[in-house]
Amino acid sequence: MGLVVVFSLLSPSAASIANAYPDQPIKIIVSFPPGGSADIVIRALQPALAEDLRQPIVIENRAGAGGNIGIGAVAQAAPDGYTVGVAAAGVLTVNPHLNRAAMPFDPLKDLVPVTLLAEIPFVLVASQKSEISSVADLIARAKAQPQNLSVGHGGSGTAMHLTSALFAQKADIRIQLIAYRGTAPAAVDVLAGHIPLAVLDIPASQQLIREGKLRALGVSAAKRVVFLPDVAPLAELGLSGFESVGWFGIVAPAGTPPDIVGKLNAAFVKALSDPAAIEKIRVLGAEPAPSSPDAFARFIQSESAKWGKLIAEAGIKSE
Known part of the structure; x- marks a missing residue:
């Protein structure tokens, strides 16, 4: 019993960890090759993020398997806020319906939404x-x-x-x-x-x-x-309710403390308001679309349901 008490006194609480965050560099895994839209957007935000979070922002490109490789690495990372990923619509809401067996993670269970970044x-x-x-x-x-x-x-x-x-x-x-x-x-x-x-x-x-x-x-x-x-x-033009856009956002490993998710969200939302970043994003034909973590979570769920239904009804298969 005494050992348990001593251990609890010496172990940092979740609140103290969140208060200290961040105290080391933050890695952002981009699940696409360098030079793509997602890569350009995150690099446009990099200076503002580093300034706001007061830590270096390290960008790592891990492309392949329609985003599964990079975001799979995020899902397996420690849930401490020091590894997050840039995920596109496909890996979060389409891949699971095209080939569930090939998915190394469950987008709705193994990841925590931080913010939507941009829509295309x-x-x-x-x-x-x-x-x-x-x-x-x-x-x-x-x-x-x-x-x-x-x-x-x-x-x-x-x-x-x-x-x-x-x-x-x-x-x-x-x-x-x-x-x-x-x-x-x-x-x-x-x-x-x-x-x-x-x-x-x-x-x-x-x-x-x-x-x-x-x-x-x-x-x-x-x-x-x-x-x-x-x-x-x-x-x-006669197609009531039609809406379809490409998009990508920031996700963290499941279990990341809400306070840390909140700090990351605030930093990304602030960076997305920077005029220089907005200009670089719009050159890509994209529109900045910052959101709260809860709003992004609801969006992912609705998009997954929407595209899953279409894929099933239209008989769309993976190639």
Whole structure:
């Protein structure tokens, strides 16, 4: 009994640990290669985070397996706030539904949401060589000639793939979904008229739309986006409730003390308000989207349910 009492007196309480936090460098694992959107965003926030937390911020890229490798390492790390990760929509809300057996962790049980970082809307475009002039025209043509239209996207299981599938479901049409190895090849083919339609991210399409080389039919966000203010959301074009965006946020290992999660959240939210960081994020076609840990947790749960349902109903398989 005496040993238990002595041990409890000598052991730091959770409160004292949280009060001392952070007292050493913080590692952020990015589950994508250097130079990608998530990597650029976190490096844009790095100086402000280091200043606010008064500790070096070490960024480590661990790409592979659709984000499973990097975020799997976060899930296995000590829950002390010194290892967190940048996780995208795919690894948290799509991968578990495409191939549960390949998941090395449970996103809803083995991780603690800290904050959403940014959202990336997409745009449905038509080739100028096609005769499709609007969403209504597209739907009418697809219903008149089922399976006679195709839409390209950035790859199997990507947010652009799911956006394309959601469009087909909401519009109640049959349309061939063509997977490319990234956004750029899809943009090249729709620009050349090899495919009539594509779902693209903003950086790959914005200038082409402005130059009149691609016809923007609608954006996938619920509201108009600052990058293409003249393009209406699909939700306003007959597809009520349509919303699909790419996104990524910060997660920590399950069991990380709430006070530490709160300190991390405050630092990231503050960093996301820095004008220089906002400018770098918007260059990527992304919009800063800081949130509370609870709001991010609810968002992950709702996105997981949404995409899980679509994947099952549309019969989408992993490749």
